[in-house]
Structures are given as structure tokens and as C-alpha cells.
Amino acid sequence: MSRDLVTIKGGKDGFRLLVDSSASMEEIEAEIKKKLNENPGFFPEGTKFELEVADLDRSVKKGIGQILSQHGLGVEMSAKKEPPPAPAEKSQMPPQYVIQHGGNVEAQEMTVVEHTVRGGEEITSQGSVLIMGNINPGAQIIAGGSIDVRGTCRGMVHAGAWGDTSAVVIADRLMPTQIRIANMIARSPDIMEKSDFAERASIKDGQIIIEPIER
């Protein structure tokens, strides 16, 4: 695959726009328009993109701002090139995910997975995710919305991965290695207890809390 001139990344603080500084303004414009048209409606009006400007020409920056505003979108300049390095603990997986452009990306969509997600598998969805099976250790679910597991959750789950702090994680048996909601991380106790009832993890008063629920 050739390197993209323009890459849009969803991070915990919103979207970041990465632009190849060697590309011409025309190429950049064409590429941004293409990306936006691929997923009409995916970026709601008023969405602000963080633009990495370290090595971009001033005229290019201005041009990008104009293109985005034509689409009702905004831009914020940022001096940093890459997000700050993740703490060692989470180095396995940086807190940002490339948005997969292709077909089924619509906001609020629900992905239903009808099998157990095994170690090494990863499921990414812009919307919420319903798993009709287990999430095994070493598996990873990343959802823009909430995650509901009709089984045992032992893997890594990240709900509200693009900043939605109202997202929740629900599982029949909730014993994941890590739960992330928006930009918060809770890791499992080192000795895991088997839970006998369904539980829900959500953000309350600035931290992730887990409580039993009826279902």
C-alpha cells in the first residue's frame, strides 16, 4: 500500500489530521475531499480536526482550513508531531486508532459479533458492539460507543474510544485485563475473581466504576 498523503486518526481527544508535507496543495485538497466524501455524515458538522503543523507550509495550512470549513468542519493547529509517548504499561496499544475507511462506517451503527473473539483478534467499530460469545484473553474490542458482552469478557475492551464518556461496558461476567472508557483506563486486580452476575462499567465522578446489574 502506498503511503497516504492525508491520514485521519481518531484519538482520545478527537480527530487528528496528518498531512504529508511533501504533497502539493492540489493533491492534499483532492485527498481530503475524497476522504470526507467516502463517509458522508460520519464527521458531524462542527467537528474540529487537530492539524499537525510542525513541517507544513503556511499557505497549505490555510488551504486546509478553507477546505474543511467548506464542509462545515473546523481545524485546530497543533505543534506536536506525534501524541506524547504512552506510559510503558499501555505501550502495547497506543491510545489512538486509524479509522478504517471502507463501507460500513456510519455513526451510531451497531456491530454484532456472533462468535467468541479469540486471542489475537481485534474488532473495531465506530458505533457500539454486541458480542454474542466470550472475549478471550489477548483479544481486543474497540468501539466508538458501548460494548455489550453476552458471555465472559477476559480481553481488553475500550468503549467510547473516540471520546464518548457516556459509553459503558456490560458483560455477563466482567473480568477483563483492562477496561478503557473514553480516555480513562482501569486495569484488573492482579488476582481476578470470578463474578457470578452481570456487571456494568461506566464513568462516574471522573473514574471508571463497576456495578452489578440485572438482565
Add this chain to the structure above:
Amino acid sequence: MSEVIVVTSGKGGVGKSTTTANLGVGLAMRGKKVVLIDTDTGLRNLDLLLGLENRIMYDLIDVVDGRVEIKKALVRHKKYENLQLLPTSQVKDKSAVNPADLMALCDELRKEYDFVIIDCPAGIEQGFQTAIAGADTAIVVTMPEVSAVRDADKIIGELGRSEKDNIKLIINRIRPAMVDSGEMMDMDDINDILAIKCIGQVPDDIKVVTSANRGEPVVGDGDSQAGKAYENIVGRLLGEDIPFMEFEKEGFFKKLMKAFKLSKD
């Protein structure tokens, strides 16, 4: 009906070759026509476990390259003439055989044999893809260890993606005393995670090693717990309903002590 079975694991050294050799001999003892294929090219050792190294003339690579016919490359077992081994090369590497080669080979062999059992190399690379290509059934071997179970899980996912849906589990090298004391994962935990049909629980048994060194798989050795466990797996492969055995965890003396203590209070 003949069956092509691949024995695989993900993690290395958990007992794939040992399992292949024992199931091969065990099925042959029950009168089945069996051929074992070593696909661990470059690291072959199934011939050693069967005590057949000195009889090898040709190998898998000679067959897929068309230098010899399959029949000529098969090595017959010393004791069971209905058991044959197709060894692989010690000097070539895994790229010498591809999935299509193995599929064609399995289809050829299934005409004549009741069981074709393929010993798979460790890992999930090309050698794995080749080994599983022609199989109807996969046996995943794991150990009661977090990392081995993690790899088994990955392999099961991989098999599913290759549309191999008939997958069975063997848990090898169990140490009952450690399971009891909570130092080793217990069978329920493993089955809970892997969620595929378990057809064997084999204890850790020094006799597996000593018999392998002699080139005589332990299956059928009535004095060995592992030997009995392999015999049971053979029965289950033949469709028999055999309950899992209870392992002897403690010596006679310790048991007596316990009984004594129990009666006292």
C-alpha cells in the same frame, strides 16, 4: 471412512509430536491402517519417537517434488505393519512444501488409510498453513499454562478462519498435585476459555520421555498413566464414550495418612 487429522498447538514443545506418535501407534494397535506425516521440515523428529530414523530412504520433499512415489517414501513401523511414516527432510526448510502439495497428498493417502495424522510445526506461519490444508479434523494440544492456552486460543481462531471447524482439544502434561494446590490452571478453566471439545487429559509422566528415547511410544503401557490416557484418546477417536480418568495424585502412604486423620475427627 477415512479421516485426516492435523495435530497442532501454536506454542512449541507442548507435545504435538508425542501425541502424533502415540495416537498413530495406538490406532495401529487397534487394527487401523494409519499413516503419519511429519511436516516439521528442518526439525523432523517423529521418526526418532517411533525409532525409525535408520530406515528412512526418501522424504516428503522427494514426494512433492515428484522424485519418488509416495509408496516408496513411506517407512513401515517395526512392530505394526499397518502403521507407516512419511518423514520429512532434515535439511530443507518449510517453503519446500506448499498447502496445495499437502492437500493432494492427503487426498491420495486417504484412499488407502483409515487415518492420516499430520504432525504440524510450531507457530502460525507458512508451515502451519501447509500442515492444516488437507485436514478434516484438527487436534489442538495445549498445556495447563497461561501462555500455552493463549496460543491454543489463537490457533483455534486461525483454524476457524481457514474454515476448519472440527477442532478437538488435548491437554497435556497435567500435574494433578499442582492443579489441586492452585498452582496450575485447572481443566475447567481451560475448557471455559477454549470452548472446544476436549478428547484427552494426559498427565506429566516421565515414562513419556523414557519411552520416546527408546523409540517406543508409551501408549499401551499399562503401568503408565500417560499410556492409559493416550489409549483413551484413541478410543474416543474411534467413537467410544470413555470417561476421563482420575489421576493418582498422592502416594499410597499419603492417602493412608489422610484416611487415618479423617477417622480421627
